[in-house]
Amino acid sequence: MTRRANTDLFAGILGLVMVGVFWYGRGDVGHLSIMFPQAIMFLFGAFSAALVVKGLVRPHRRSIFAEGDRGKIIGTGAILFSWVMAIPYGGFFVSSVAGFWVLTCYLASSHRKITPALAGKWLCVVLVEVTFFYLIFAKLLYVPLPTGVFF
Amino acid sequence: MELFWKVATDLMDPFVFLLILGGVTAGLFVGAMPGLTAAMALAVLLPFTFKLPPLQGLVALGAVYMGAIYGGSFAAILVNTPGTPSSIATAFEGYPMAKDGRAVEAISIATISSAVGGLAGVFFLLLLSPPLARLSIKFGSAEYFWVAMLGLTLIASLSPGSTLKGFLGGSFGMMLASVGVAPIGGENRFTFGMPVLQGGVEMIVALIGFFVIPELFNMAAQGRAALAEVTMDSKERGTFFNAVRTVFSMPVNLVRSCIIGEIVAIIPGAGGSIANLVAYNEAKRASKHPELFGKGTVEGLVASESSNNVTVAGSMVPLLTLGIPGAPPDAVILGVMLMHGLRPGLDLFTVSGDLTYAFILSMGVAAVLMVPVGMLGGRLIYKVIVKTPHYFLVPSIALVTILGTYALRNSFSDVVIMLLLGTIGFILRELEVESPAIVLGLILGGIAEVGFVQSILRGTSLEHPWVMLFQNRLSQIIIVLMVLSFSSPYLSAGFRKFKKGPAELLEDEEDVE
């Protein structure tokens, strides 16, 4: 796709949305706690509004998400989020082996055919690598990594 | 003289030498991993140093500190993800160089620059501690506020596309910095009812999110590691002697960057994360061809890497003379000193002078040892990264990132925050709101808020409390610097246009669209 997006307008709108989120979450607090963030929020809003105006008057256009395969970005994002979200349930080790392995197979799938033998071989590699880091962090650095249903 | 011999023999001890070597090596690998910071490395080491005599414990910590700040440059150069906040600017030049097939050269130059910076810091610490310490306590709340504002003017030059978008990013960063318990006022804000957000958005967590995650998405989208196509033909230019020659061919840049690093270092709370950006910006302003910055310029790399290693020994000035830890790793070192009954102050340089001077000099030794360790370690890391196919590299970086983010505060929520911010950062980057502007806002937001509100509070008894912000001579000097720094890009652009004459000016106008 070669349609070029109006980045000024989009950035401005995104900024206004974020200002809205912060405004909603400012909490019921005293003058001292809020005076500075309030000023910044005002500036943030002003910059966003200025960008919206610029986007309408003299837009800067650019094709976004144009480099490479967009589907891969969404896929990778989805796998990364599932990997992290699985950690409280599966524990760090199990989730990471699964997440790592799935991500590897997914990314490699567009380059070469994934045979069960190859996937099996990779699983071993992934196991070794995750175990290596797991041992360093959990046993050497005493980081209390999240545990799940298994360990 | 007697002191000198005592210090020299202390340092000649092979065990001490091995500690420094091991410390630098360990620090280097810690720094090279996104998410693992110098402060964390020192905290992990702390229990081991208890079992050592005071000097050996301090020497080990100093060496790890030095190595970690330097190690951050590897990830910055090779995967465009600063390993620590001290090498943000390194990525601006180092990564484009690596993409051009000059990775080894970039690593060598970063190594030599870091060693020079480390030695310069030791030199300042040895000879100029008392006057620098006196300067450092001149900074009060108003000065902190203005220093932060001065830092924010960097946004204008960090956002090549549009200054307005840079400031949008900067204010987003400053809003992120204000999540959690208010530093002054003490109430919860922007926590959306979640207790875990009381701890705020840790700077490193955001740094990793904003720099690493977009890079992972890019690698996935392009179906190859960013460096995969690189040929190794630059090996010759990456040799030790060539790198030395390159670095020393720009003495003005080196001296300027080291002085900037030292000044930022003695202001408690600023540290390497700001020093590298300021030095980079100044190198760019002084350069004859600023338009080449961001495309793989050696000058910018030298400025960033020399200035950030100055801050290691530089932040020891307020630490050793006044007991003020300027950066998180310094707090750990202060803790170790207090545990051994060493009190910061003049006594440290007289009564326990042999120990103090040995500690200071050991940091110099560590800086020198970075060269062989870095030249070998750097090539090793480079080979691993280049030889690994992208479908292993992306998940591997993700794994280390998740671990590093988690281990920072043993917090799972931080991992989720990191991933969310990374995704937002990726979208914003596509819209040309650059991550460095956001991170700068995040670093400086807290400093600015504390300085601002404290100044207003100090003026409680005055009719107009905000007058406190402008009262001191030092504040006024910083304000002038800020105005100069902010307007200089526009002034010099105007100057260039003026020189070109009207015909070319027209052409120039057309370029704008």
Added chain:
Amino acid sequence: MKRAIILVISTMFILSAGIVFAEYPEKPITYTIPFNPGGESDITARFQEPILEEILGVGVTVNHKPGGGGAVAWSEFQRTAKPDGYQVIGVNIPHIIGGPLLRKNSGYETDGFAVVMWFHFTPNALIVRADSPFKTLKDFIDYAKANPKVITVGGSGTFSANHLELLRLEREAGIELTYIPHTGTGPLVPAILGGHLSALMNYSMLPVQQGDKVRVLAVASEERVPALPDAPTFKEQGYDIVGGAFRGVAAPKGTPKAVIDKLAEAFTAANKKIAERQLPMGFVMTYATGADGDALVEQMGKAYSDVINDILEEQNK
């Protein structure tokens, strides 16, 4: 008959409990510090760690979960920690008293811990620079009476021990000062030495570290602090102000008493050993375990209740 069955069952429970906990501890104990490495809590824990390991015979791993003045770690601990004695956490007075009262959504409760022991106390001290015109507490208070709000006093944090103590001094002496919170003890040193503040309300360690660069006008302890023999107390000068930060360790609520006792024993022994290193730094050692520990929380809660109510009134205005 019924009674006999209950008796048998409860005896069995007690016995089995006795058997289970006779073996405690059998695996490593996690000791969470809710602050950054390098601070007082961290250093104390590092001192204790090897001694505890020796006494308990299992590993003790110290880890950090800083954020929100301790609130992040405390709220998670109260929500998730299992009451089996293998998870303990550093706790501080008055943080755990003030936090839940003064902050909305702090996520933890003052009495949501099983306190094992309060092991030391760092009294607050009113400190000025050595060349300050305030030679005594009387000078200071006289000047404050004549010039309300003009004296700026720095301290570490909002609603912290320093802050609450200053508010008590204002009430007791009938003066008005301007409190300026700082982010920790570190930034206070340049602020006082550089002359950016008139005085500090901070812990007794700071004047010990800074030596003759500063002068202590008064210390908020019952008796003079061993490391500061020349510094008078508030009490000596007619103000009933005793306070500061108490540091201790707690287990999750519901942890069996036998386990708590065993931990208290180990921490007490450790405290005795590290006293010789901590006393010269300006610490005051305490040994409040069991009911004494809970009583201390209550007592300090009462001491600060007036100023906390003042703040709450201010907030609800």
